[in-house]
Amino acid sequence: AEPMPCPPDSTELGASTWTFLHTMAAYYPEKPTPEDRQAMTSFIGALGRFYPCWYCASHFRDFTKANPPDLGSNLALSRWFCVAHNEVNERLGKPAFDCSRVLERWRTGRKECFE
Numbered sequence: 486a487e488p489m490p491c492p493p494d495s496t497e498l499g500a501s502t503w504t505f506l507h508t509m510a511a512y513y514p515e516k517p518t519p520e521d522r523q524a525m526t527s528f529i530g531a532l533g534r535f536y537p538c539w540y541c542a543s544h545f546r547d548f549t550k551a552n553p554p555d556l557g558s559n560l561a562l563s564r565w566f567c568v569a570h571n572e573v574n575e576r577l578g579k580p581a582f583d584c585s586r587v588l589e590r591w592r593t594g595r596k597e598c599f600e
């Protein structure tokens with residue numbers, strides 16, 4: 486039988502998690518209800534508590550404390566996650582992403598993305 490794939494390391498887990506987080510933020514409501522905001526606040530708190538890379542989670546908690554999540558709309562939340570991701574990019578010596586294009590990257594794309 487084929488050997489089982491290895492569990493993800495923090496790099497692989499990170500790329501998959503950012504895909505999920507940016508996509509989730511892109512599809513968060515344009516006009517969130519108070520319950521939507523509360524649920525997202527809980528989600529972000531749980532992410533900082535349970536994200537299974539302890540030093541990543543610790544940095545994320547520090548970031549969230551210094552930069553309270555902007556829960557006002559899908560665009561606002563997408564920008565917030567973009568800044569959070571850029572903080573990690575900077576720490577790792579990776580280029581910053583242009584957050585004015587975050588929905589283009591994670592939601593609207595270009596024509597050929599949907600063909």
Ligand code: FAD
Nearest residue numbers: 496499500502503507540541544545567568570571573582
């Ligand atoms: P990733 O950084 O995973 O990016 C994936 C794709 O997202 C890119 O190809 C690009 O198209 C897009 N993208 C890039 N930047 C942005 C942005 N700012 N906004 C929107 N889209 C963007 N690793 C560590 O070594 N130390 C840490 O402390 C650490 N903390 C992390 C905290 C969290 C919450 C998460 C989810 C991950 C963390 N990681 C950390 C992992 C790290 O961020 C990367 O995911 C990992 O290094 C793999 O990088 P990558 O080059 O595959 O691309």
